[in-house]
Amino acid sequence: MIFHHSRRVFLFGSLHARELDLRPDPELLYISAMFHDAGLSIPFSDTRQRFELDGADHARKFLLDRGFPESAAEVVWRAIALHTTPGIPGRMDPEVAATNYGVLTDAVGWGLDRLQGGQLDEIVAAHPRGDFKKEFLQAFVDGLEDRPDTTYGTVNADVLEHFVPGFRRTSMVERVMDAPWPR
Template sequence: MIFHHSRRVFLFGSLHARARNLRPDPELLYISAMFHDAGLLFPFSGTPQRFELDGADHARSFLLDRGFPASAADLVWRAIALHTTPGIPGRMEPEVAATNYGVLTDAVGWELNSLESGRAEEIVSAHPRGDFKKEFLAVFVDGLKDRPDTTYGTVNADVLEHFLPGFRRTSMVERILDSPWPR
């Protein structure tokens, strides 16, 4: 399921980039797409940081171990680390923007109707969605349930709040009011 999702992210991101006259490096975009959810999976799901950082760290190491320049590894790191962050990736490098656009399209249908006619059907035919909504959310819950504090301030808290009994997100207001400052 994650493989097909990641391939769709690459393909949807590529289409959105072309429509916006962005020119991402296709190899770096592909690596960003393929690693973007790696942090939800074992062995990364047990670390005490956001899953996006786990995937970004893994992709960065993967690239550096294979002789890619640090600048390319850092660019992929940003694309993965920011792929769930609303509003910011679209103002960054083409690889960062396109990764985010591909994720948004495959996960929530963002701009699906603006894609070239027939392209979405072609992509889904090659990389089927199956019961994506249910399976994808289950992967999120499995990848985050043992590290719920890492979801603070992210859309990931939405998933745990919906599926994990007893989970309650902490708000910024609570963090300020409960800080050690007297006033």
């Protein structure tokens, strides 16, 4: 499921980039798309940081180990680290924006109306969605339920709040009020 999702993210991101006259490096966009959810899976999810950072760190190492320049690794790192952050990726590097657009299209249908029907059908035929909604959300639950504090300030808290009985997010107000300052 994650493989097909990641491939669709690359393809949708590429189409949106073309439509918006962005010019991402296709290889960096592909790597960003393929690694963007790696942090939800073992062995990449064994730290206590946001899953996006797990995937970003792994992709950076992957690129540097293969001789890519640090600047390329940093672009991919940003694309993955920010792919669930609303509003910011679209103002960054073309690879960062296109990865986010691809994720938004595949996960929540953003921009589907701007894609040509034949392209959409071809992508989904090659990379079927299956029971994507259910399986995708379950992958988030499985990847995050043992590290719920990493969901603070992200859309990921929404998934745990919906699916994990008893999960309750700590709000920003509670964090400020409970800070060790006298007032």
